[in-house]
Amino acid sequence: MAVILAGGEGERLSILSSVRAKPAVPFGGKYRIIDFTLSNCVNSEIDNVVVLTQYNPRSLNDHIGLGRPWDLDRNTGGVKMLQPYIARGRVAEWYRGTADAVLQNLNVMEHDPSDTIVLLAGDHIYKMDYQPFVAAHRSKRADVTIAVRRVPLSDATRMGILAMDETSRVVEWQEKPKQPKSDLASMGVYVFSKRALRRWLSEDRIDFGGNVISTATGRTWARSSRTGKPTWRCSRIPRSSTCTTRSG
Numbered sequence: 519m520a521v522i523l524a525g526g527e528g529e530r531l532s533i534l535s536s537v538r539a540k541p542a543v544p545f546g547g548k549y550r551i552i553d554f555t556l557s558n559c560v561n562s563e564i565d566n567v568v569v570l571t572q573y574n575p576r577s578l579n580d581h582i583g584l585g586r587p588w589d590l591d592r593n594t595g596g597v598k599m600l601q602p603y604i605a606r607g608r609v610a611e612w613y614r615g616t617a618d619a620v621l622q623n624l625n626v627m628e629h630d631p632s633d634t635i636v637l638l639a640g641d642h643i644y645k646m647d648y649q650p651f652v653a654a655h656r657s658k659r660a661d662v663t664i665a666v667r668r669v670p671l672s673d674a675t676r677m678g679i680l681a682m683d684e685t686s687r688v689v690e691w692q693e694k695p696k697q698p699k700s701d702l703a704s705m706g707v708y709v710f711s712k713r714a715l716r717r718w719l720s721e722d723r724i725d726f727g728g729n730v731i732s733t734a735t736g737r738t739w740a741r742s743s744r745t746g747k748p749t750w751r752c753s754r755i756p757r758s759s760t761c762t763t764r765s766g
Contacts, residue, residue: 523616524539524552525571537574537577538576539578545643554645559588560588562646562648563649566595567585567590569640570613600626615728654739655709665707679691679701
């Protein structure tokens with residue numbers, strides 16, 4: 519199962535995201551930013567996808583619909599669009615962060631028989647095959663595996679930065695550090711073992727980067743994304759706020 523976080527407001531995109539969520543911003547005419555992540559899932563043979571929405575979700579709902587353009591209009595698996603909801607005995611509130619969004623929908627993920635959850639951002643522009651990534655996670659028997667790319671240190675202050683040992687085990691995590699100790703940046707692509715996700719999520723850990731990953735080092739592994747030498751770009755403007763890495 520893949521879980522796509524698609525509720526971001528995207529303030530840095532200014533008027534482009536004033537009436538729609540950041541992943542629903544048009545790209546190349548008829549496409550939307552989230553199309554990259556959805557296509558990556560289908561091309562990686564992941565056909566059970568959950569999209570967590572929040573901010574101005576109508577445009578995103580209309581675009582994805584039943585998932586037919588990605589062959590996700592199916593009875594088993596397919597794509598599910600989930601928004602914040604009120605449950606008995608729970609205070610009504612919006613998602614407080616990325617980890618909180620997953621925590622509030624963990625019951626949906628429990629129904630999937632897979633032992634792993636691929637956690638993705640819906641506002642990144644890149645091409646990636648997730649299958650080798652998931653295979654590496656299982657071979658290491660890791661709790662969490664993070665896809666990473668090398669970035670210029672000048673860009674590292676805007677990202678989650680990690681350090682790893684010779685076995686690719688994550689030994690340190692910095693969330694948007696003022697003085698980065700490494701140039702290895704998280705791509706916002708994670709594989710979680712389901713048992714680890716249950717253990718690490720809690721009411722006081724509301725974001726993956728700032729709260730969950732930073733406390734999960736030791737059983738967390740990093741994998742460099744080199745398949746097809748892709749370009750990864752965060753959808754941000756103006757130019758001074760755009761982070762881009764290219765493998766050479």
